Amino acid sequence: MDENDESSRDYLDTGSGIGLDTEHLSLLGFRTILWNCVTVEPEEDEYEQEAVSALNVFNVSYVITERIGAWWSGCCFRGKRSKTVLDDVSFKFPIGELTGILGSSGSGKTSLLDVISCRTEGEVRGHVFYKKYACTKHFMKQFGSYVLQADRLLPNLTVRETLRYSAQLRLPGSATSGEIDKKVAKVINEMGLRTVADTRIGGSMKRGLSGGEKRRVTIAIQLLQEPRILLLDEPTSGLDSYTARSLVSNLADLAHQGKAVILTIHQPRFDIYKLFDNVGILSMGQVVYYGKSNEMVSYFTGIGDPCPQYANPLDYYVDEASVDRRNAESEQKTSGRVKHLISQYRESKLHKDMVGDIEESLIRYLDARTQPEFKRRKPSYIYILKCLVSRLMVNLSRERTGYLSRIFMMVAFVPFICIFLGRLKDNQQSVQDRIGLMYQGSQVPYFMGILLPVALFPPLRDLYYRECRDGLYSTGAFILAYTIHVFPFQVISSLIFSSIVYWATGMNPYLDRFGIYTAVVVIIHFCGEIVTVGIMGMFRSPHVANSISTMILACSGLFASGMLRSLGSMLDILKWISWATLQKYCSEILVVNEFHNLNFTCPNPGKINPCLFTTGDVYLDTFYPGAVDHMERNFGACVGFAVGYVVLTTLVFKLKGIPNLH
Template identity: 35%
Template sequence: MDVKGHHQSLHDQLVAARQERSWQTSPAAVVAPASDHRADLRQVPTTSGQHLAAHAHAHGGVVAQSLVIRNLSFHVPRPQPKSLIPAFLKPKKASTADTSAATNEPSQGSSDQQRLLEAPTARPADEITILNDISLTVKAGQVLAILGSSGSGKTSLLDVLACRSPKDGRIEGQVLLNDRPMTAAAMRDVAGYVVQDDRLLPNLTVHETLMYVALLRLPPSMSHEQRMARVTSVIAELGLRSVSNTRIGGGHIRGVSGGERRRVSIAVQLLTDPYLLILDEPTTGLDSFSAANIVSVLSQLAAANRTVLFTIHQPRSDVFDLFDRILLLSKGRTMYCGPSKHMVSWFKAQGHECPKFSNPCDFSLDLATVDYRTHDAEKESMQRVLSLSKAFEERSRDFFAAVDPNELENWKHGARAGQSGELNSVMAINDGPVLAVSKPRQRISRARQMYILYLRASRNILQGTGQLAGELVSTLFMAFLLGCIFYKLGDDQISVRDRFGLFYIACSLFPFMVILDTIAKFDSERASFYNERQDGMYDLLPYYLAKVLAELPFNVFFSVVYLIPIYFMANLKSDAASFFIFGSVLFLVVYCSRSLAMVMAAAFPVFQAACFAANLVFTLFILSSGFLINLDTIWAGVSWFAHVSYIRLGFEALSITEFSGMNFTCANVSTSVVDPVFLSSEVNLGQNGSASCPIPNGKAALESFALTDATFAQSVYALVILVVGFRTLAYGFLRFVHQKPRDK
């Protein structure tokens, strides 16, 4: 089959499916694209009656009828330039109401139409309006495509609907499902939100990804067999059977294709069988064929009595035929909202006729885009946007009454029923009376969450063979490098300084490497963690404990790999007790570094900032380790770093472990070879500057650094306290610091 014929076949099937699609019909074929252009399309038959019954049962016996948005506006605080003047010294500003009264300008209670077209003084001067008086109705079984140029407010609208808008924003209007105001908790129960970028763990397979989501999100009343059956059903529904055992991949990890990865993201939300499916740019980054396939899948999902809303950039003309309704936005204003089949006619009635053989979406986007290339072009295009927005506000009802009388039902149902102001109240998403549209979703216990998350994290680490191999090679390289440099240390006077140097480097080299590695790993998981937390998939504490426990065996393993070559090549103490103590102390030092890195990764969601902060703190710990400078002579302003420096604590504990009970051979040693710091004041130097026995035993070596056997226990206890403190601090930052899904 040639590619052109295949595209035409796909188009014919999609149009036929759209014409047949209705939530009242019986069978619906789900068109699921294959992984390449040459593969045949799969059709997975489903029974609408059975699906609707299961759908209603899962949501408390309620079947969704319509989503209504009334006079929705969204405002955010205007960014304020930073000032060097303290806030308490600045003069107080008059309130908005006082200012309005003094200047005879409209107050905050002005009508929505006035706020749309009047000067910016009609709204509070310290706010920016992102969405301005958006109203629409979408019925179950319909697909709503939200179009608009960059910055038009498409993603902001979806964030408001999904209760993910910034907390400092102010929302006005109402969102109703089945004529009942939605709350944030209810929205999480009945809606699935697919974000623009795929936030999935790269080392898990498609089946494993969906399996763990099913274990976490589906009600505890469902048996394991029912959960797995649901996973199998969703995989088939989205045409992912052929890649179910393929890794997700991403970045430098090979896995499924971009279109398949996007379908996995949709499948994650589809597992809970939501009424409402919201998608932000589901076709971004895909070729035109894959994008058309994604839209066709969404169109077929709507056939199962779901309401599907998504934003999209420049869809193909045949994809345009799959849209039931279109919302066209520009600068947060409504340019058109209604059936897709009437959009071209509407703009023609306003004096903007779509050229023949042109893509209606491209034509409408051109009308709704402000041209900033020149001042004149900006002024002209902005005037066009305001004119078309005002025209839709004033004349769209008469237009739809003439071309589609059925569309008037949407008006009566509430699409723009609140223009008089009686419905312009604070949106029920934020607060107000809770009118649940379904039974609250049951959640599994925290202990069960931790167990499932532990299994998932362990599998994700184990299946990252490339990452494990890279870390193993780098660890072995550093260990053998140190082993070669400090190969077979003796028991003479010269080896004393060499041993101190080995312990200092051992506590500095590998711990520094794991800092960057730990930050990079968590940063790669941050987007998935952020998205799953917003979905309410699990609580923070089970996730954090599961992550720590899953990583612990691998942390121990790499510490042992680092220890063995160094210990035996350097010819350190040969008894088992000394080896175990030395290895335990070294592990605590390395684990302190990993814990510090986790603190920085949680406190600074931007990767570069986290690395910089971690390197800065680690450098201070190195400088205050007591090896490079005597701590008694260090400046008091930074001496406190020595008390929390795990490099110093590890260096002291390793030195005490190795030097305790050791004796060194004594021969004539020149002070030019042995540093005078190691010479006891009781040793008499000869005329030629030599000493017969500067350091006879390990005790003398330790005394040169003011170390005693009692210091060992203090150092080990301090290392344990630092580990617990760092881990607790990291948990606190994860809970209270906004974890950005990606750098912006």
């Protein structure tokens, strides 16, 4: 069963209390219609346009499983419990109208949007369908858009560039440059971004757009594919009152153009309340009220709860539908009040009429024709990869600190290495100096590979989470694009580092030896960054990723390089582990590259100054036996580690999945 079938199955549970008995549904063939009508044609006939014009949520319950207690309590053996975040809710969201969903924190507002968009992490029962089509993951990726509360944008791109790159990823691969520019110009005008179209987004270090303008850009991105369903989670969060009203006014205009626009909002001002066509209030996962905004006050007045004069109705009734958990007495009192309001709504004519309309909608289309499959033609993999790499390069090139750090940060270690070691000699004491230099040559590039992504990767990761959730590209495409974009900088940085260190310290003076040294530095630098990126795919915190990567570096250098302690004197278990580390193979290449065919002088041999190593090969035979014959094997292993780390990082991101971005 494919992904579409699974998401359809979630919504087609017969135990959802749909209002029509199972036998009736079976006879009418409702199950068959919803299973088959996952995709639609771009055009609908007049009959279909006139018959149903709503997004329906019918008898939906959403249950999640959560761990009991703190993470350290019982570790993996903590108990689990089920929590109902939505309990048998029904809504009919008309197309062409703006709907606001309100409620206190934890009332189920965001969970409702997650259910509609098929981004749930628990068990869903009930039915969600747009016109006659089941709202599956496949359907929502084609015809729905979800604007999350946080703006995840690259700070160094302009508004126009941000939208253009997003359009290249979202629009069909056949779209021309002119068509893309036309689409971008359209959404810029729709969201009132003309005056800032060529302004950079900005971030914490450098100011750019205001909070309201960033939110408009986020919405504009979702409008590029002209969604029929637009969901927004707290779009006015963090905005001043004027900006919030202006934004909601824009959303109302979009809704009136023929879209189903649904947003969650926390106690809006009265002038924003007047922009809503419909209002829903949730509490404890259930509906307290849903209907026309201009009928809300009269409804509550009719059940004995009038709104005080001069009070904002939304403020008042959201407070009425909230549970005060400061103490047991107030919680019991307010919970009783909320349950009474929920019961009153479920028994109201308003609710029963809406449920009747939804049931009628279900039956109306049972004999309608099944639409043939229609899919948006995505751009090719190469086109997507090129777009991602181009965007990453433009963003980095405008970040002076990040750009220069990628090239010159590793070079900053060169003076310390040269001052500490000086010019290498060919006496017995230089053996230890050379080993120290080899150790620095293997540790510094890896360490630089850790520091840079910890600082630069998190914004790229957050953007990936949003765009991958939207189905724009795969995890593999993202990791490969990131690899392609960082690799040239790693080569340049490693080449500068190697050129100075190698020739300034007087290492083996042959160009082929220099080339081998540089190649190893590039591989180590690359692997250090990819390993850190993989760890950041497992742990959201950059500090945790930094600590774990550094620990891996320290441990592998300690027991796998043979430079701090000879491998022959290690415990057997450490010897076995060393075979699974990059440091073992890189270290052998470096010492062979430096010591092979090298002669050492013994000016005054004796008991005080023993001549232990007359040649570099004697040192190799003592501490790295057979290493000279293993150069090809070791190079193959290093390249294998580099490729393997890319694959492993991709798998980590894939298996870890996309976290809850709320």
